[in-house]
Amino acid sequence: MQAEAIMTAPVIGIEPTASISDAAGLMLSKNIGGLPVIRSDGTLLGIVSEGDFLRRAELGTRRKRSRWLEFLVSPRRAAEEYVQANGRRIEEVMTADVITVSPDASLSEIVELMTRNHVKRIPVVDGGKVVGIVTRSDLLRALLSVLPGSAPAAMDDERIRQNIIAELATQKWAGKDMISVTVDKGVVELSGAIFDERERQAAIVAAENVAGVKAVKDNLFCAEPLSVILVS
Template identity: 65%
Template structure:
């Protein structure tokens, strides 16, 4: 699935010359997390989000340092912080370096950008112009569309058992064939040994994701970490 399939469009935007008050009111009225800043020609100038409103002089939340540290930090950084805390226009406080993606970007690429850059929204840009935006809410909607519906699929017990075993075999954490699987009218029972409690939940999840499984019974035994004794 690609970004263009799930992105929100049209996008609520704000101009670079808009006031901070206008941007804040727009965000609250539309209940959105961020506002792409777009020039008259449709190109992206920046983005303004909750973080850009955190350290404001009006709230008394601007960054304050001891005098000695101000000397170390230098006038350039201090001047930039003053603008962010006291600026009146969007172009004075916005984030200018926008992390964006093309319409054909995969969802894996979008999530990668969000994770690596610690952001919640990725503007979608084509030929330099904003065409959409992918938010975490868009990803949640996409997930909901592809999640299997409970009880939507049926399968015989033998097929379920084979499929659960196959799924476990594909996973490096499953200890090969140490986890046993039995199935009775769609209810899977997991037995055998695991060596880390985190494997228990993973095994249950692996079984739950097999088509036709109605319930999973956990009868796994945790033997603790493997110990190897060398005999000389």
Template identity: 50%
Template sequence: MLASEIMTREVKTIGPEATIDEAIAMLLSTRVSGMPVVDAGGRLVGVVSEGDFLHRAEIGAARRKPRWIEFLLGPGDIAESYVLSHGRKVCEVMTRDVATVEESAPLTEIVEIMEKRRVKRLPVVSGEHLVGIITRADLLRALSAAFAAKPAPTPAECTDKAILDRLMAELKAQGFASPRTLDVAVDHGVVTLKGEIFDERQRQALVVAAENIGGVTKVVDQLVWIEPFSGMTIGKIE
């Protein structure tokens, strides 16, 4: 899945010369937490968000570092903080170092950037021009569509043998549990998991793997956890 397939194309934007109160009014009226800043030519120049207004002087939240730290950092850092807390225009408080993606970016790249940069939205650009935006809500809509598009299993896929074969193939491919320590049985769509695990987290992963096989109606967990250091046998932890 690519950025062009999930992005929102009609993007609410604001100009860099807009005032702070205009930006706040737009964020409140559109019920978004941030928006791209574009110039008159449609070029992306920054992003302004709720976080840019947390430390404003008007509400007594301007941030100052201890004097000795300001002395070490120099006047530039003090000046920068002053602009963020007292600036009157969007261009004075917006984030300029904006992470972006092209329309051809795959979903894996989009999620990776969002996690790495800790951002809730990614502008989509063509060259320097904004063409869309991807938010976490867009990712949720893509996930919902993927669930809805998942085809129902065929009768041949619902046989006990087919279910068992697909489950064992999945376990082999993922590698979080060795099939040699497991005893998996399928009876009329009911999967019974028996055997030994050496990390309690394996239990949930095995159950999830079984639940995701088409044709499975129920998963019975009879796995036994063996604590690897002491060799103590422990049943399911509720």
């Protein structure tokens, strides 16, 4: 799946000369947390989000430091913070260094960019123009569209068992032949040894995600590493 398949388009944006109040009002009325800042020719200039309005003089939330820390702040940094707290136009408070993707960017690429850069939205740019935006909500909708339905598909028990075993075999946490799987009319029973309680939930999830599974019974035994050493 690519960006163009899930992005929100057309984009709700704002011009760089718009006021802070215009942006705040637009975000509240549209129930969105950020806006691309777009020139009249459609090119991207920056992005403004709720986070850019946290440190405002009007709210009394300007950054405050102890006297000795304030002494260490460079004049450049102090000037930037002053503009952020007192600027009146979007171009004065927006984030100019914007991460973008092309319409054919994969979802894994988008998620990696969001995670690595701690951002919640990424504009989609094609030919220098903003054509859409991908937000966390868009990713959630994409997830919902591919999740299986509530009614499990009918499948032979042995086929279900083999599929679960095959999935466990690909996971480093599962161990080799440590987890036994039996299936009766779509109900899976997991037994055997694990060495960490987190492996229990992982094994249950692995079984639940196999087509045809109706329920999972957990009979796994958590063996502490020390007990294994003593027995051996």
